[in-house]
Every structure is written in C-alpha cells, then in structure tokens.
Amino acid sequence: MLVVMVIILIGILVLHQSPHKPSASTTNTTIKPSQSTTSTIPAPQEDYLQVSTGPTWVHLDTTQSLTLDTSSLAGQNGIAVSLELFSKIQSRSEFQVIMKYGLKSLPIASSPPVDLNRLSHDAAGKPLLNFELSETAPSRPLLNQPVPTSFIQIPYCSPNCSGVYPLLAVFVQGSQIIGTALTDIALEPSSQVSSPLNFAFVVQAPFTGNSVNDLNSLSLLVSAVSANPSANITLNIPGMVLQEAEASHSSTVKSTLDQLLSWSQKPGHQIINSGFVPVNLPQLRSSGLNTSISEELVAGRNQTEQFLHQHLTSLGPLAVHGGLTFQNADTLASLGASDIMLSDKYFVPFSEKFSLSQPFALATSVGKNLTVLADDSGLKADISSRSQPYRDANQLSTDLAQIYFDQPNDTSPRVVGTLFQVSNSQDAQVLTQILTDVSSSPFIKTVSLNKAFALTSADQLSYGKLATPAPYLAFDPTRFNSLTNDIAALTSSLGQNSDLTGAQYNLLASLSSTLSPKNSNRFLNLSQAVVNNVSSKVSLASNKAFTVTARSVHLPIAITSQFKVPFKGILVITSDRLSFPNGNTIPVTLNGPNTTISIPIYAETLGLYLITAKLFTTNGQFAVANTSIEIRSTAFSAVSIVLTLGAFLVLGLWWIQSFRRGHRRNRRLVREKN
Known part of the structure; x- marks a missing residue:
C-alpha cells in the first residue's frame, strides 16, 4: 500500500512539473500531446500557446483578465485552462534565471480548470480568462457565473504580499497537459510607494541609409510616444534622420514632425541625438578619424537645434553607441560632453549585491569627469525578442519591479535605464505596451535623461572604470x-x-x-x-595656338564659370622656355560667366613653345580646370639681329675678298699667257 501511494505522489509531482519549463523570452511553450491523445487532439497550426495581453500590476481581491492566444489549436472542444501561481521571486538574479531557464519549482496555489468554450472572447475571437487573487476563500461561487472567474487563493502573506510572481496558464484536455503559457504579475502594496524606481527609457530612431524606411520608422515611433504622453522618456534621433524628414515634401512626414515638435514641448519629454549618425567611437579613433568624432557630434547637435528652434548649450546627454575607450572619454570631455549613457558591458562591474541603480563618475585625463548611466543589459534582454509585444513589455516591467523590490525601503534616488530601437511596426507595438505598463506602475517613475543625471549630485557619485576593450577593426579611411x-x-x-x-x-x-x-x-x-559636378562648372579655354611677333606680349586666357556666386581661385601657368615677368601664380576671382585673364609673357627667341595653365582652389589643394596653349614666336631679339647682320657682313666681306682674289688670279694668268 505504501509503495502504491509513493507511485501516486511521484505521478502527481511529474504532472505538475512537466509544464513548468516555458521559454525564457516568450509566453509560450511547445505543445506536445502524448501519443495516446494524438488521435483526439488535432495537431496545432502553430507550435505554441501564449498570453497575448494581461495585467502586469495586480491588486488582491480584484478581478483581472488575461487574453489567451489559442490560434495554434484546431479547436477548443474539451480543452480547459487553469492558472498556477508560483512563489514570489526573491531577487533580480532569480528573476533572470527563471527568464532564461524556466520554472523549476512547484506552484503555491492554483485555480480549478475552466472550459475554454465557457469563456467570453475579444473582438479578434481570443478567449478572455478572468481571474482573481485573494488570501481568503471566495464569498461567492465564481466558476458558476455566466462568465466564470478563475480564483486563486494564495497562502496568507500580509503585509508582505507585494512582489513579482510567475503566473502559468495550463491547458489540459482530460488529464493530459497540452501546453502552457507564462506571464508575470506584480502584486501592488496596499500603501502608497514613497520612493519609486526612476526609469530613464531612451527610444532610438534607426539610421539604415534608406530614407523611406528611416522616415517610416520615425513615424511609428512618434505615433507610439504621442499616444502615451504621460510617460516621460527621451528620444534619440540621429541628425541625418531629422534632416531627411525636414527635407521631405511628404505631408505625412510633415505631420510627423509637427507631432514630434508638439510632443517635445511637454514637460518631462526630451529629444537628444548622439551624433549626425550612430558611430563607433573606438573604430573612428583606430582608423585615424578622431577629428570626425567632433564633426559628427556637432553636426547632430546643430540639426537638433534647428528642429527644436532652440540653442543647446552643450553636447549631450549622449547615448554612446558601440563602446568607449579611455581616449574616447578624453575626447568627449574635451568637446564639452558631461553625461553619457553607456552599455554596462563596456565598464568594469561594480561589486554590489544589487543591480547598479545610480550613475557613476568616469575620470578623464583632461581634468573633467564624465557622468555615466548604465544601459542595463538585463533590461535590454527583456525586450530583445520583439516577437510578442505583451510578453516583452511584461518582462521589462516586472524586471523593473523586481529591481525596486530588491531594495523597497531605500529612500536614496535610484535610477536605471535602457535603450530601445523602433525599426518596424512590431517594435512600435512593443513600445506602446511598455509605455502603457511603466506609466501606470506604482513602483516605477519614468524620467528623462536630464532628470536621471540630475537625481544624484556629482560629489555623491562613485567612480567606475572602463573595461579593457576588445580590438576594434579599423577601416581604410x-x-x-x-x-x-x-x-x-x-x-x-x-x-x-x-x-x-x-x-x-x-x-x-x-x-x-x-x-x-x-x-x-x-x-x-x-x-x-x-x-x-561642382568642379566641372569651371573651365579654361580649350587648346589654342597663338602667334606672337614681339618678344614681350600679354597672353589672354579665357575662363568660364557656371556659378551664380563668385569663385576664387589661383591660376598657375608653367612653361619650360618662356618666362613670366609678373610671376606664374595669379589670384583670380570669377564674378560672371566669362572672365579673361591677361598674362605677360616674354619669349627670348623665336620658336614653338607650350604653356600649361591650371586653375586651383584658393587653398591650392585641388585643380578644378586645366588646359595647354601653343605659342609660336616670330619676334627677333637685338642680339639675333646683330648676329644676323654680322653674319651678312662677314659673308659680304668674304664674297668681296673672293672676287678680288679671283680677279687677280685671272689677270696673272693672262700675263703669263702673253
């Protein structure tokens, strides 16, 4: 008899544990009907069940509702669902273990199964499961009502019931568990929270290089935040995206910009940029482009100033993308930046029992510290799947609640933050759900980045250290x-x-x-x-042949310009045999379409010469036009004339002398003959 009872207990234990291994990042688990039930339960169309919407913040003795996505089931006949509540999570590390590896414990309370066909449905046809948590037994038969309510009587816990609890929906047919779906709830305290956890949520607009996609993402982002004005958040919009939006002729884009500007003017709302485009600071430095860091940051700030119609007195706060080195920190500090958000994987972890919930100081070699707020990698992991908006938001919100519950009585200002990028409509749905959750939480207070950095005075900050960075791949600049x-x-x-x-x-x-x-x-x-295109708008006259009859002449060089503004340049002429009395470098200003420059040249001798003319920019670094000119000189110099006359004189004297010699010889021959 004892052996039989042990076997029964083991069977019950296995039955309860088998569904308690949900995916770390979703609300679903794989449906695996046993071989014996395969003939009665049609194969699901998808491989999961899930909770598609539901409450994150829950009061005891209050009816709440979960929306169940059962589209993976071919039918609902004979299928029931019950809820199982698990022990309150004691620390954030335990929360992260559950999210990663699933539940390993037994439930502390559960509700009786209720047939899916008895539940009401939303507009999309999804079942709505009402439930209620209480320390006491229900005063009325909740399951017998026309719309049943699943009742969970939790073990007596007052006054310390508040906290984060895993809640599992278990789908059964008969005695066979066919699937589960996990969510988390945070029981609210009966008294008001005096020191909520500050949450600096930075929402990033992407830059992909595709203007259409980037502007569509911006529109989705702006629509989501405008629909939740009570959430005090920060938008990080690259300057290039703002520039593309302002240059667009689309009425939709212009409406988005109007909506964005209106949103930014409300208290607690902030727009920043972390450069003209997102850049990897260590990579730029290792590629020899450290000066480009300043150009990126200044161009981004200028674009934001232009959009907001206000002057920004400093660079920042900045959401640093792609890591930070000691040299980068010096560069940012020297440029006037003071507050940055940086992923916690780029600095040495603090040896603290709880999650880092304050900014810290980062010393630089330029005599000015940077204040760093961690972009919490755990919070980022909560919303990394982007596949189930409700579950992503639920994980983030309950993770934040758990950070609060780790130190619920700490009156010092605590703040955590993370960055979330909206690239498509699914991201926008996740964002909407997150903003809905965090703005209605009694444990969480959303704050802008400016507010987050202002919560703690500089003299109260601990000092942190950057982690030794991995080698960054430089590119050819x-x-x-x-x-x-x-x-x-x-x-x-x-x-x-x-x-x-x-x-x-x-x-x-x-x-x-x-x-x-x-x-x-x-x-x-x-x-x-x-x-x-710009350099082609200036040209020198094409090759010509000039004949000059004097040794010193002025050579005309025609220059054409298509610019409507003056073009200043330097004309440089060279020749291996001609000289230029006024020099071969002539500053020029082209004020109209046609300009002729007269250049003195000096030809020593007659002959054929070649002149090369190049028009350079003012700094002499770029040749915008060039041409060659052929010069034929027929002019005689004084020396050449003297030499020529001398040659004729010598020749004449030689002829006369030759004539006289011939005449004498002839006369002598005549005398000898006679």
Whole structure:
C-alpha cells in the first residue's frame, strides 16, 4: 500500500512539473500531446500557446483578465485552462534565471480548470480568462457565473504580499497537459510607494541609409510616444534622420514632425541625438578619424537645434553607441560632453549585491569627469525578442519591479535605464505596451535623461572604470580623407555652398556603424558625384595656338564659370622656355560667366613653345580646370639681329675678298699667257 501511494505522489509531482519549463523570452511553450491523445487532439497550426495581453500590476481581491492566444489549436472542444501561481521571486538574479531557464519549482496555489468554450472572447475571437487573487476563500461561487472567474487563493502573506510572481496558464484536455503559457504579475502594496524606481527609457530612431524606411520608422515611433504622453522618456534621433524628414515634401512626414515638435514641448519629454549618425567611437579613433568624432557630434547637435528652434548649450546627454575607450572619454570631455549613457558591458562591474541603480563618475585625463548611466543589459534582454509585444513589455516591467523590490525601503534616488530601437511596426507595438505598463506602475517613475543625471549630485557619485576593450577593426579611411580634402578645397573657393554642405553630410553618414560596407560606399559615391559636378562648372579655354611677333606680349586666357556666386581661385601657368615677368601664380576671382585673364609673357627667341595653365582652389589643394596653349614666336631679339647682320657682313666681306682674289688670279694668268 505504501509503495502504491509513493507511485501516486511521484505521478502527481511529474504532472505538475512537466509544464513548468516555458521559454525564457516568450509566453509560450511547445505543445506536445502524448501519443495516446494524438488521435483526439488535432495537431496545432502553430507550435505554441501564449498570453497575448494581461495585467502586469495586480491588486488582491480584484478581478483581472488575461487574453489567451489559442490560434495554434484546431479547436477548443474539451480543452480547459487553469492558472498556477508560483512563489514570489526573491531577487533580480532569480528573476533572470527563471527568464532564461524556466520554472523549476512547484506552484503555491492554483485555480480549478475552466472550459475554454465557457469563456467570453475579444473582438479578434481570443478567449478572455478572468481571474482573481485573494488570501481568503471566495464569498461567492465564481466558476458558476455566466462568465466564470478563475480564483486563486494564495497562502496568507500580509503585509508582505507585494512582489513579482510567475503566473502559468495550463491547458489540459482530460488529464493530459497540452501546453502552457507564462506571464508575470506584480502584486501592488496596499500603501502608497514613497520612493519609486526612476526609469530613464531612451527610444532610438534607426539610421539604415534608406530614407523611406528611416522616415517610416520615425513615424511609428512618434505615433507610439504621442499616444502615451504621460510617460516621460527621451528620444534619440540621429541628425541625418531629422534632416531627411525636414527635407521631405511628404505631408505625412510633415505631420510627423509637427507631432514630434508638439510632443517635445511637454514637460518631462526630451529629444537628444548622439551624433549626425550612430558611430563607433573606438573604430573612428583606430582608423585615424578622431577629428570626425567632433564633426559628427556637432553636426547632430546643430540639426537638433534647428528642429527644436532652440540653442543647446552643450553636447549631450549622449547615448554612446558601440563602446568607449579611455581616449574616447578624453575626447568627449574635451568637446564639452558631461553625461553619457553607456552599455554596462563596456565598464568594469561594480561589486554590489544589487543591480547598479545610480550613475557613476568616469575620470578623464583632461581634468573633467564624465557622468555615466548604465544601459542595463538585463533590461535590454527583456525586450530583445520583439516577437510578442505583451510578453516583452511584461518582462521589462516586472524586471523593473523586481529591481525596486530588491531594495523597497531605500529612500536614496535610484535610477536605471535602457535603450530601445523602433525599426518596424512590431517594435512600435512593443513600445506602446511598455509605455502603457511603466506609466501606470506604482513602483516605477519614468524620467528623462536630464532628470536621471540630475537625481544624484556629482560629489555623491562613485567612480567606475572602463573595461579593457576588445580590438576594434579599423577601416581604410583613404577615400574618405581624399573626399574630405576635395570638399574643403572647393569650399575655400566658394564659401558656404548647399551642394558641398550636402556632400559633407554624406561623408559623415558614410561613417555610421549601422551601415553595411555597400551602403557606406553609396554615401561616398554621392559625395564624389557632388565634387565632380561642382568642379566641372569651371573651365579654361580649350587648346589654342597663338602667334606672337614681339618678344614681350600679354597672353589672354579665357575662363568660364557656371556659378551664380563668385569663385576664387589661383591660376598657375608653367612653361619650360618662356618666362613670366609678373610671376606664374595669379589670384583670380570669377564674378560672371566669362572672365579673361591677361598674362605677360616674354619669349627670348623665336620658336614653338607650350604653356600649361591650371586653375586651383584658393587653398591650392585641388585643380578644378586645366588646359595647354601653343605659342609660336616670330619676334627677333637685338642680339639675333646683330648676329644676323654680322653674319651678312662677314659673308659680304668674304664674297668681296673672293672676287678680288679671283680677279687677280685671272689677270696673272693672262700675263703669263702673253
């Protein structure tokens, strides 16, 4: 008899444990009907069940509702669902273990199964499961009502019931468990929370190099945050994306910008940028492009100022992308940045029992510290799947709640943060659910980055250290540097030019660490096309042959310009046999379409000569036009005339002398003959 009872207990234990291994990042588990039930339960169309919506914050003795996604089932006949509540999570580390490996314990309370066919449904046809948690037995038969309510009587826990609890929906047919779906709930305390956890949520607009996609992502982001104005968050929008939006003629994009500007003017809302495009600071430095860091940050700030119609007094706060080295920290501090958000994988972990929930100071060699707020990798992992909006938001919100419950009575200001990028409609759904959850939480207070850094005074900050970075792959900056020099040269001649400014922006965009090599080269090609087009608007007259009859003459050189503004340059002429009395370098200013420059030249002798003419930019670094001119000189110099006359005189004297000698010889021959 004892053996039989032991076998029964083991069977019950296995029955309870088998469904308690849900995926770490989703609300679902694989449905695996046993061989004996395969004939009665049709094969599911998908491989999971899930909770698609539900409450994150729960009060005792209050009816709540879970929306169940049972679309993986071919039918609901004979299938029931019950709820199992597990022990309150005691620490954030335990929370992260459960998210990664699933539940390993037994439930502390459960509800009786209720047939799916008895549940009401939402507009999409999904079952709605009402449930209620209480320390006492129900005062009325909840399952016998027209719309049944699953009742869970938890063990007596007052006054310490508040905390995060895993809640598992168990789907059964008969005695066979066919699937489970996990969610987490946070029981709210009966009294008001006096010191909630501050949450600095930074939402990133992507830069992909595809203007249409980037502007569509921006529109989705703005719509989501505008629908949740009570959430105080920070938007990190690359300057290039703002520039593309402002240059667009689309009425939809213009409406998005109006909506974004209106959102930014409300208290607690903040727009920042971390550069013209997202860049990898260590990679730029290792590639010899440290000066480009300043150009990226300043260009991004200028674009944000233009959009907001306000002057930003400093760089930052910055959400640093792609890591940070000691040299990068010095660069940022020297540029005037003071507050940065940095992933916690780039600095040495603090030896603390609880999660880091305060900014820290980072010393630099330029005599100014940076204040660093961690981009919490655990929070980022909570929302990394992007496949189930409710579950992602649920994991993030309950993770934040657990950070709060780790130190519920700590009155010092605590703040954690993370960054989330919205690239598509599914990301926007996740964002909407997150904002809905965190803005309604009694444990969490959303704050902007400015507010997050202002919570703790500088003299109260602990000092942190950057982790030794892994080697960063440098790229060849040859073409980038060449185009940078060409654009700078043309700018020295034209001043501010919209085409050249656009080419400079394309150069900055090419450095984005979010671009593929192909897209990066595309931006370099756009800059090269501008350089070619601008330089082609100035030309020197084509090859001509000039004949000069004097030794010192003025040679006319015709220059044409298509610019509507003056073009300043330097004309350089060279020849191996001609000389230039006023020098061979002539500053020129082209004020109209046609300009003729008269250049004094001096030909020593007659003959055929070749002159090469090149028009350089003002800084002398870039030749915008060149030509060659053939000179035929027929002029005689004084020396040549004297030599020629002397030659004729000598020849004449020789002829006269020869004539006289011949005449004498003839006379002598005549005398001898006679």
